[in-house]
Amino acid sequence: MSSDSQQPRPPEGATTDTTALLLSGARLTDGRTVDVRLSSGRIEAVGTPGSLGAHGARVDLAGYLLLPAPAEPHAHADTALSGDVPGPVPYAAEDVQRRATQATLLQLGHGATALRAHVRIGDVQGLASLEAVLQARRSLRGLADLTAVAVPRLLTGVAGADGLAMLRDAVKMGASVVGGCPDLDPDPAGYVEAVLEVAAEHGCPVDLHTDGDDPARLARLAAMAGGLRPGVSIGPCGALSHPPADARARVADQLAAAGVTVVCLPQGGCSGTEVRGAAPVRLLRSAGVRIAAGSGALRDVANPVGRGDPLEAAYLLVSQGGLRPAEAYGAVSEAAREAMGLPAVRVEAGFPAELLAVRGERLAGVLSLAYSRIVVHRGRVVARTSAVREYCDSAAALELPRQARPDARP
Numbered sequence: 319m320s321s322d323s324q325q326p327r328p329p330e331g332a333t334t335d336t337t338a339l340l341l342s343g344a345r346l347t348d349g350r351t352v353d354v355r356l357s358s359g360r361i362e363a364v365g366t367p368g369s370l371g372a373h374g375a376r377v378d379l380a381g382y383l384l385l386p387a388p389a390e391p392h393a394h395a396d397t398a399l400s401g402d403v404p405g406p407v408p409y410a411a412e413d414v415q416r417r418a419t420q421a422t423l424l425q426l427g428h429g430a431t432a433l434r435a436h437v438r439i440g441d442v443q444g445l446a447s448l449e450a451v452l453q454a455r456r457s458l459r460g461l462a463d464l465t466a467v468a469v470p471r472l473l474t475g476v477a478g479a480d481g482l483a484m485l486r487d488a489v490k491m492g493a494s495v496v497g498g499c500p501d502l503d504p505d506p507a508g509y510v511e512a513v514l515e516v517a518a519e520h521g522c523p524v525d526l527h528t529d530g531d532d533p534a535r536l537a538r539l540a541a542m543a544g545g546l547r548p549g550v551s552i553g554p555c556g557a558l559s560h561p562p563a564d565a566r567a568r569v570a571d572q573l574a575a576a577g578v579t580v581v582c583l584p585q586g587g588c589s590g591t592e593v594r595g596a597a598p599v600r601l602l603r604s605a606g607v608r609i610a611a612g613s614g615a616l617r618d619v620a621n622p623v624g625r626g627d628p629l630e631a632a633y634l635l636v637s638q639g640g641l642r643p644a645e646a647y648g649a650v651s652e653a654a655r656e657a658m659g660l661p662a663v664r665v666e667a668g669f670p671a672e673l674l675a676v677r678g679e680r681l682a683g684v685l686s687l688a689y690s691r692i693v694v695h696r697g698r699v700v701a702r703t704s705a706v707r708e709y710c711d712s713a714a715a716l717e718l719p720r721q722a723r724p725d726a727r728p
Contacts, residue, residue, distance in 0.1 A: 338374030339697060341673075343367055344384035346665055347644070347681055354384065356671040359697040363667050377692065377699060379675050383684050385647065386663035387431045387672040387693065388628035389654040392525075392553060392581045392612025394588055395421055395435035395454065395464070396447040398626075401617045409443045414450035419457060421616055421626065422464050427703055428627040429674035431695040432463040434525065434612075434658050436497060436588075439488050440470050440481050452492045461700050465658070467525050468493035474508040482512055489520045497525040500539075510539055514546060523548045523659060525581070527588070530555030530597070533565045537572050544576035551657050553581030554588070554614065556595040566598060570605035579657040580607055582649075583614035584634035586621040599639045599649075610653040611635060611646075628654075629676070633685045643681040671697035677705075 341354040353370045355363045363370055396414050398421035400407045422433055437448045448466060455464040468488035470481035485496060496517050503509035510526065517524045524546065530536055536558070543550040552573075558566060573580065582597040599609050611631040615621035628650035635646035655663065663672045677690035689705035 340376045341379050342376055344379035344382055345679060346384060356697040359671055361667055361669050361671050364665060381677055382675040383678050384665055385674045386651045387674045388429050388650040389658055390425050390430040390433040390612055391610045391654045391657050392583060392614055393433050393435045394615055395451050396437045397618040398616040401619060401622045409447055411446055411450040414447050415454045418451045418454035422458055422462050425626040426462045426693060427701045429691055429693050430628050431672045432658060432660055434465050434467060436467045436469050438469045439484050445488060448488055448491060448493060466493045467495040467497040469498050472503055473512040474503055474505040485516050489522060495523045495525050499527040501528055506535055507538055510542055514542060524550040526552045528552050529557040531557035533561050533569045536569045540572040540576040540578055543578055548659055551579040551581050554583040555580050555597040559595055559598045566601055570602050570607055574606035579610055581610045581612050583612055584631045585624060586614055588614035589620040599635060608653050609649050610657045611649040629685055629688045643685055647681060
């Protein structure tokens, strides 16, 4: 039986410490093979194979590449998995909570141990969808960290007064980020100003949907957001590839100077944006803009397909965006966590034990064929996906290896 099917187990004769976990024989991106001991939700030690005493459970990671876990900075938990529902999307609290829970577990299985969900408020459903997502967050505690972005439709004029009041109520309920779609408001600049005002009142981050099709509007947004703490994210900015090169370069410089993060969606768009093109990630990176990558819509009316897989987003940033594998994985891990206000993760002692092990030897390989995965959240294994590829008898005669196991033969 392959190591994919192994369950964490204490070594014979050892006293079990339920807070400790030893990851043995893992490969790192720098080529080293190490043992990693986890305790109390953090990485306690990293050493050469066999050098760390095992005082608790053990997981054999021979043949796996060990990475900092990715994070999902742009999900839509309230509408996820609703594309196959006949008729209008059901927004009953139990339906939203079920979909949000299923979508979070799906993305957790891919490796995302922290997720930021954009949830629409106002209109007919009021704050009910937000409450359902917050209930899903509570039920998922210990498996994944789910946070909610409150997304009102209108915030300016007479029609926007209710939306502004509801946005403040949403923060009091538990939405930890304020956001929205300024492109859909008659006064986009006024919408951004209202969001920034509420964010400043409550000390919340800001996360805004925009196609980025108007460089002047993005420049105003950057000027308004500059210096806001804890920070501003915008995305997916798919239309930012359309203006002339000099206009794009000026906007990129302004976003970088303001410290605004751009969250692109390589796997597709989402509701609230109309353009499905890709943000000019290489231009933005060269200007110093932090680039994170998310999944966006997940099998809903805005996108009938979707995997919600951070590694697929990284793959697309390489194959279509022109980034190197390490840069692309950084967009779904380090940059995504930073945009979400989460502590950094490195496979070093003292860092949070938020890890993803993928069967394979090198980063480019696991971004291409990331089938078998083991996900660690707060120091314990919370998800496991196993896959073994075998060939028919005629192929076996060629001694083809099983998936990513060059030392094994069918």
